[in-house]
Amino acid sequence: MPDQIKIAIAGFGSVASTLIKGLQFYKSSTEGLWHPKLAGFGITDVIVTGIYDIDPSKVGKKVSSVVSDYKVDSDLIIQPGISEDPVSHSFVQMDGAKSASYEDVVSSLKKMNPDFLINLISSGMDKSGEKYAKAALEAGCSFFNATASKTVTDQTRSAFTSKGLMILGDDLMSQFGGTAFHRGMMEFIIHRGIKIEKAYQLDVGGNKDTQNTMAEELRERKRKIKTESISVEVPYPFKSTAGTTEYAEQLGNSRVSYYWMEAKGFLGSTIEMDLSLKTNDSTNGCNVILDSIRAAKMSISKKDLGKSEIISAFAFKNPSKKVKIRESIKAFEEAFTN
Numbered sequence: 001m002p003d004q005i006k007i008a009i010a011g012f013g014s015v016a017s018t019l020i021k022g023l024q025f026y027k028s029s030t031e032g033l034w035h036p037k038l039a040g041f042g043i044t045d046v047i048v049t050g051i052y053d054i055d056p057s058k059v060g061k062k063v064s065s066v067v068s069d070y071k072v073d074s075d076l077i078i079q080p081g082i083s084e085d086p087v088s089h090s091f092v093q094m095d096g097a098k099s100a101s102y103e104d105v106v107s108s109l110k111k112m113n114p115d116f117l118i119n120l121i122s123s124g125m126d127k128s129g130e131k132y133a134k135a136a137l138e139a140g141c142s143f144f145n146a147t148a149s150k151t152v153t154d155q156t157r158s159a160f161t162s163k164g165l166m167i168l169g170d171d172l173m174s175q176f177g178g179t180a181f182h183r184g185m186m187e188f189i190i191h192r193g194i195k196i197e198k199a200y201q202l203d204v205g206g207n208k209d210t211q212n213t214m215a216e217e218l219r220e221r222k223r224k225i226k227t228e229s230i231s232v233e234v235p236y237p238f239k240s241t242a243g244t245t246e247y248a249e250q251l252g253n254s255r256v257s258y259y260w261m262e263a264k265g266f267l268g269s270t271i272e273m274d275l276s277l278k279t280n281d282s283t284n285g286c287n288v289i290l291d292s293i294r295a296a297k298m299s300i301s302k303k304d305l306g307k308s309e310i311i312s313a314f315a316f317k318n319p320s321k322k323v324k325i326r327e328s329i330k331a332f333e334e335a336f337t338n
């Protein structure tokens, strides 16, 4: 397929800047890619055409100057985005968020004409996320929601579908993060005929997003999404809790997931597991984003919009149709890797 995939990004934080570094790095390598070629596209077919943020220390600057720890060839200037939620204390100290009107963002999206708007704004910015989805729809581009805000509903899906577009979400599931690993373990234990009785996953992270997730309402929502996502693997009720437990600045962009599980085997014998997994949040999300948009681009070109369910089940913790992790990968690879 000769096409390119044009993307615009809302929220130039840790994940977006890692994505930009990846697009630069993968011009000359394929090491670390989950699917170097997918749906007929390589990584070099993905082009970033626009970036929005509201942080006054980023808006108006070149991407290459904000990503100061890596050499990227990009002259893109970070544009002001939509701001519909209360902003952080640090922005207030810098005279508030640098934002643009909804109409301005729609018209800039129309000018750039990207295939996708990728929502990577801070956790908890629900109203802004909703407006970005609306702006994408109005401008005629598909929408990918990495945040935990609920954006994919029957209503939004049919609005996007009626324009030949896709809306994908919600809440990105990292390639090998706390949730994916937990689900994989559960699946294996069940396949070995062991009965899971109790389990927990406690996540501790040191990045800005973890800090934002500490707000009680958001922490509760994330806990619900993660716990429900894990329960998909287990065909009976059991005592389970999974959530972001603490912000520890000294971890930087790392996240440590602590798992504990108690299960029963032959004659009620106890099997207990206690382990931890340390990963890097932002790199962990990028393969999944790049795979999903390549799959979605092919499906949209073929007017096969129903494939959004396969893509969302593969890429998100809270898709509208949840399936077991192994089945989601199988369905995704069967549909897009030949």
Ligand SMILES: NC(=O)c1ccc[n+]([C@@H]2O[C@H](COP(=O)([O-])OP(=O)(O)OC[C@H]3O[C@@H](n4cnc5c(N)ncnc54)[C@H](O)[C@@H]3O)[C@@H](O)[C@H]2O)c1
Residues within 6 Å of the ligand: 010, 011, 012, 013, 014, 015, 016, 052, 053, 054, 055, 081, 082, 083, 084, 119, 120, 121, 122, 123, 124, 125, 128, 146, 147, 148, 171, 172, 173, 174, 177, 207, 208, 209, 281, 282, 284, 285
């Ligand atoms: N693997 C992962 O990293 C992962 C997994 C699941 C979900 N997510 C979600 O992806 C999103 C991005 O994660 P991150 O670690 O890059 O977050 P981050 O906090 O590092 O970056 C968020 C960026 O969004 C900007 N922003 C805030 N409100 C905005 C608005 N209204 N318009 C435009 N920009 C705005 C902030 O200024 C910041 O630059 C988060 O919502 C996170 O929960 C990430």
